[in-house]
Amino acid sequence: MTDPVIVGVDGSASSLGAVVVAAREAHLRGAPLRIVHAFGHGAGHLPGEAPPWNPAGHGLGPMTHGAPARAEERAREIVPDIEITRSVVPGQALEVLEIESRSASLAVVGSRGLGGFTGLLLGSTAVQLAAHGRCPLMVVRGRPDPAGPVVLAVDGSPAGEAAAWFAFAEAALREAPLVALHVWNTWSERAYEGPGDPLNAVVSDVDRLSTEERRLLDGTVAPRQQAFPQVEVERRLVRSRIRPALLDATRGAQLVVVGARGRGGFTGLLLGSVSQALLHHAHCPVAIARGGE
Structure with a gap:
């Protein structure tokens, strides 16, 4: 089976745009699409004196059926018969995506985001993922010409x-x-x-x-x-x-x-x-x- 195309989602408009691109890329490759959603903080990445993520204070339902579900719905609007799996993982977005990229043919992310993906292109996340990811990375930005080269x-x-x-x-x-x-x-x-x-x-x-x-x-x-x-x-x-x-x-x-x-x-x-x-x-x-x- 062809390795999946993975896409990082967080509920932002930018990540939904990335889902559209990722779904099309998966369809072109005949590959499944894996929707990746990270939540909480990874080990060693707690901001300041912030306490560790506590599942008791965060319903898993919204995380499982919120942004990932909307992303899946959007992907099926683009490619109705696409095979889709969801990966909802506690941890820092960069770490989660790097791990997911080890078994992917392509990683797709948006240029802006919320939560773990905040400031994707303004900080070091895209740079680090491009440098350390294990598959090609596609960052969705700008206004592409579908008829262009x-x-x-x-x-x-x-x-x-x-x-x-x-x-x-x-x-x-x-x-x-x-x-x-x-x-x-x-x-x-x-x-x-x-x-x-x-x-x-x-x-x-x-x-x-x-x-x-x-x-x-x-x-x-x-x-x-x-x-x-x-x-x-x-x-x-x-x-x-x-x-x-x-x-x-x-x-x-x-x-x-x-x-x-x-x-x-x-x-x-x-x-x-x-x-x-x-x-x-x-x-x-x-x-x-x-x-x-």
Whole structure:
């Protein structure tokens, strides 16, 4: 059986929007949908002097039949014959979702929430889940164009390789075109987008660098295009600042896919600055893949 698509719900409008996306993703994959609802505090995460969660003071009925039931009802409105299970678990939302992600094909969350999911994109929860989750993460945000392409951010990193496979598979499932976008600049030679003007930094041979970046793009696309011949692909090589160019490309897209960490940045980081920028500012949903998935 195909691993389930999981979706975090808390009763907010944002999480119900995530349920819609998750139900469609599950349907496309022929996978079951698992609705995950966390309540209370996980061990070691009690705020201040707050007492531990006490089931005697909280009816399990509303938790079991409240937000999760509304989420299931919404999912069945989108895909009536979908297989759905509910996971209502005491604990901190991030911990619960991380555990659930170990046996999932995809995790889906909204960009805002209540309770355990409060401030999802304003704090560290999305960053931590993208870095530590065991399956690709899709954050539902922006105003996607259902007729737009899937945009793949190409960077040649191990996580970027995983992102490329995910993006092609997603485009095939959606029967959508794919834009393989590789943004480079003269900082690319040092694998770092630092201070100064990366468009005009002095390098020994700009033409050579451009050729290498084209080779990187072609090398990423070719094997995936062979595996998914039905996907219409546009290869786009752009010399620009990386984050602004990628954010601009999300306008009119239905999904952007990026690796958790690219070529630049500091060794040991689990989530790169480009991925974080997309989580905060993309104009469409963002899917983040990690190397080794």
